[in-house]
Amino acid sequence: MQPILELANVESSYGPVQALRGVSLAVPPGKIVTVLGANGAGKSTILKTISGIVDPQKGQIRLGGEEIQRRAPDWIVRKGVVHVPEGREVFSLLTVEDNLRMGAYTRPDKDGVAKDIERVFTYFPVLRARAKQEAGQLSGGEQQMLAISRALLGRPRVMLMDEPSLGLSPKLTKEIFNIVARINGEEGVTILLVEKNVKMALGIAHYGYVLEVGRIVMEDTCANLLQKDDIREFYLGMKSAGARGPRRWKKKKQWR
């Protein structure tokens, strides 16, 4: 199937520090694809590069075949790629409702926006009750729900999600992941999900990539990834017998 979003040999850096060392990945339409990796592996940089906050030095990013790298962030949003940032980043002094309206900033159709606000309230009923409150007064989980809803208001074709589980309780994380899966199923929104909570991410995603120090070291369907020894060991913390000490290093697929 023709991927809706495709990265080819993308290299990005922050000043002298190279964060992505040639990343290629493909996101098929209507699916959830996840990128797993430890701190500093470059997961967030992938998303920031796609949404135009960071410009890549090399490589192409294609959305439905059209190259979108080095474009202004608002142009990319208009094309249908919306980013749910790490740490939520809601507009803390605006009301929940105004936050949602800002999510729809690129859309001219007022009636459609009002309808969509109603629709996200059905996914997250808490937000309806808090509609007139300042977003800064919401709890972390509610802010995450707001961040997701705000992104939905942009009517995205592809939603980039950066660690929605950050700072949330396991129960809340589960709830949010369930809703993310529902949104993917019911709205048909393609999702590229970056997560440290590997178990959760593999639970809802269809396909997964493993990123280490700026490189993709493994990719497979999530069902297969869950069976792999190094994933079980290094990311899920399940010990398999006899893989300790120096051998652990040999098994870990990392090279620079």
Added chain:
Amino acid sequence: MLIYKATETINFAQGELMMLGAFFALTAATVIGLPYWATILFGIAVMFVVGMLIERTVLRPVLGQPAFTVVMVTIGVGYMARGLVMMVPAWGTETHGLPTPFADAVLTFGEVTVPVQSLAIIGMTAALCIVLFAFFQFTRIGVAMQATSQNQLAAYYMGIPVRRINMLIWGLSAAVSAFAGILLAPLTFVHANMGFIGLKAFPAAVVGGFGSVPGAIVGGLIIGLVEAFAGFYLAEGWKDIAAYIVVLVVLLIKPSGLFGERTLKKV
């Protein structure tokens, strides 16, 4: 008086923008000979463009730098504006008066005599406050401006054209400053250093809580009233420091200002 400068970028050139606006209006009145109302519009329009130009040329390159950089840049802009004004032959270092239609008119209510001048200033300021408030609260661009000033990164993520919004914010802020300058002109006269009175807006903003529009308005009212009463009831000299005493007290009791952002950033 200069309270409503609620555009949230800490702009130390605000006073100078005000001064420039007054000078443009003055030129319009004396050289072109426009009537008072037209000079106001002229000053505002010119300063709107000047503000956008300043953003485009001076501030865009430092976009994304720490707030401190922006503060230094605005201080620099202020100095340059003062220097440039002194070099313009017709403006120079002298003090000019801006003619107004209500220069000497007074209204008498029983025992109290009020100059029409002051009433006009208060009325127009109030009108401006209401217009600005409505603009920030109810229009899409106004809310987007608030959003951008609160969280620039998130604004980018939402597809708000941050650069264009920043440019508009500067234009608007310069235009509002110009309006303030023109209103003040009959009281303080127009001269190159009239911008220093703009510094009174800072205690107001601090008391109200930086970044809060209603806070800035209330803060301005408090500072203005305290100064007026201190000047009347206390000994000579108290008037000038009263505002800063209020600032100290407020900062001691509520460091974020009366209406300041209560939410600490959650990580």
